[in-house]
Amino acid sequence: MKKAQVGNVIEFRQGLQGIVEKVNENSVIVDLTYMDNYRDLELDQRTVINHKNYTVVKETALQ
Numbered sequence: 852m853k854k855a856q857v858g859n860v861i862e863f864r865q866g867l868q869g870i871v872e873k874v875n876e877n878s879v880i881v882d883l884t885y886m887d888n889y890r891d892l893e894l895d896q897r898t899v900i901n902h903k904n905y906t907v908v909k910e911t912a913l914q
Contacts, residue, residue, distance in 0.1 A: 854902055855879050858911030863900050867892075868908060877901060 855861050855871045861881060862868050869881035878901050883894050 852902065853907055855905065855907050856911060859907050860885065860909040861900070861905040862908045863905040867894075869898070872897065875899075879905070 855874065857871055857874060859871045860868055861871060861879070863881075867883065868886055869883045870885045871879045872882050873880040878899050881898055881900055882896065883889055883898060884896055886892070
């Protein structure tokens with residue numbers, strides 16, 4: 852399992868995607884406003900996802 856880095860796009864829970872804002876020891880904080888349909892889904896702007904529960908979709912060039 853590859854840990855995400857700040858700026859990576861990850862996918863979790865039935866196809867939701869977001870941009871990693873902070874990497875913690877056991878989880879990442881994700882900005883969900885990356886998704887085009889963010890407002891339609893009525894989600895909070897950010898969420899916390901355990902490292903076991905996501906996959907990296909797109910890596911950032913800022914590493």
